[in-house]
Amino acid sequence: MATTLTPVLTDRWANERSWTLDAYRKAGGYEALRSALAMAPGDVLTAVKDSGLRGRGGAGFPTGMKWGFLPAPDGGPRYLVVNADESEPGTCKDIPLMMADPHLLVEGAIITSYAIGCHHAFIYVRGEVLHVYRRLLAAVAEAREAGLLGSDILGSGYDLELTVHAGAGAYICGEETALLDSLEGRRGQPRLKPPFPAVAGLYGRPTVINNVETIASVPSIVANGADWFRSMGTERSAGFGIFSLSGHVARPGQYEAPLGITLRELLEMAGGMREGHELKFWTPGGSSTPIFTAEHLDVPLDYESVGAAGSMLGTRALQIFDETTCVVRAVARWTDFYAHESCGKCTPCREGTFWMKGIYQRLESGQGTAEDLETLLDVCDNILGRAFCALGDGATSPVTSSLQHFRAEYEAHVTGGGCPFDPVAAARFEYTPRTMAGVHA
The missing domain is CATH 3.10.20.600 (Ubiquitin-like (UB roll))
Incomplete structure (x- = not known):
């Protein structure tokens, strides 16, 4: 049996009242912050860059490099925004992390803000997870009362305010520029790039946007060093x-x-x-x-x-x-989600996801045709690379890949007059779900 586990982010989850400041400090919490504040901000940035930490929100862009894209200070504000709008179907890592160990995220946000010269940071959390929102608010309040936020943090002369903001539950706000619009009080829709957020982000100022897990990884890098972090993972995907x-x-x-x-x-x-x-x-x-x-x-x-x-x-x-799962039905549900969550700003995504949803409804109801399969691929081809943001591209991924690996299952929906995993439809033709050796009776 494989036993390769590295409990770092999850190490304190089972501790009694792990979400409190007392429990976090007993486990060594905020010691990394003390170490960081004793370093020059540029040295903290270099440590993160040398560690090879890549964004844990999906894109995998090198974190230290992203921080380094900020222009030289010009006397104006710059911001850190933590993307806690976790809403990708199947993704469920950031919410338990914030519930069990919110101070880890708070400490990571303070260290990151110090490294990039930020004095006001934001955590943008999904509004439906009210329990997480309340827990983050409580953690920020504890940190402020303990002198870990506000003016002259730990006597270092560094000042930072941290705001927890609840979104309104739109998947599109997981896209970083749509998140910025939402944070500014506007409808969450992606912005045209360039300019990129590092140059003109929140309120038109230089902004770093990172995922919860990315920021939560920073304290351990500061505490243990870049070489420690690189000792895990692979050469190009460290940690x-x-x-x-x-x-x-x-x-x-x-x-x-x-x-x-x-x-x-x-x-x-x-x-x-x-x-x-x-x-x-x-x-x-x-x-x-x-x-x-x-x-x-x-x-x-x-x-x-x-x-x-x-x-x-x-x-x-x-x-x-x-093998009991109908791949067509699974992809149909995902497609329905993307059609519902499309912000409607661009035609390829708005219209393409709508038409794909309709085709899947026909396939599942027994009204699909062989031409529908080619139409699905054609619609995907007209979305991929042509949508305003990555939502459209992501919507095509399960469609094209499922057709690549399970085309016979799609064809069985056409020849059998419906889903072969449905007992009524399956009775109309010979079908072996595990091998897709289906032949219309």
Whole structure:
């Protein structure tokens, strides 16, 4: 059995009242902040850059490099915005992290703000998770009362305000520029780039936007050093990350491990597939990443290897499906989500997701045709690379990849007059879901 786990971000989750300042400090919390404040801001930035930390929100862009894109100080404000608007289907790592250990995020935000010269930072959290919002507010209040926020933090002369802002529950606000518009009080829609947020972000000022897990990784880098961080993971995908296993596994949950671990190893830790069933398909990084099959069990889960295999590591949301799942129905539900969450700003995404949703409804209801399969691919081709932001591109990923790996299952929906996993439809033709050896009766 594989035993490669690296509890760093999740190390305190089981501690009694782990979310309180007292519990966090007993476990060594805010010591990294003391160390950072004793360093020059540029040295903190260099440590993060040398660590090889990459953004844990999906794109995987080098964090230190992103911070370094900020222009030289001009006397005006600059901002840090923590993207806590977790809403990708299957992604469930940031919310438990903020619930169990909010002070880790607060400490990471203070250190990051110090490194980039920011004096007012924001945490943009999804409004529906009211329990998380309240917990973050309580943690910020505790930190401020303890002199860890506000004026002259720990006697260093450094000042920082940290605002927790609740969004209104729009998936599009996970896109960084749409998040900025929402934070400014406008409708959340992506902005035209350039200018990029590093140059003109929040309120038109230089802004760094990072995911919760990215910022939460900073204190451990400051405390233990860049070499320690690089000792885990791979050469180009350094460090550790939270892998969220959900679906048809014996023990779903959060597994923190070095980047480069495989799904086979993670499944061993999770007790394997549910008893009596076998893996059919899975997502390596949430529903907006191309799906994988059992053939990809041994693909190292790092940015380069997953990309070379035809998908994206994304948010490491590993949704696991066994042979009882209809891949067409699963993709139809994801497509319905993207059609609903499209902000409507650009035609390819607004119209394309709407038409794909309609095609899937026909396929599932037994009214689909062979031409519908080609139309799906054609619509995807007209969305991919032509949408205003990544939402449109992400919506095409499960469609094109499922057609690549399970075209026979799509065809069975056409020839069989509906979903072969539905007992009524399945009775009309011979069908073996596990092998897709279906022949219309």
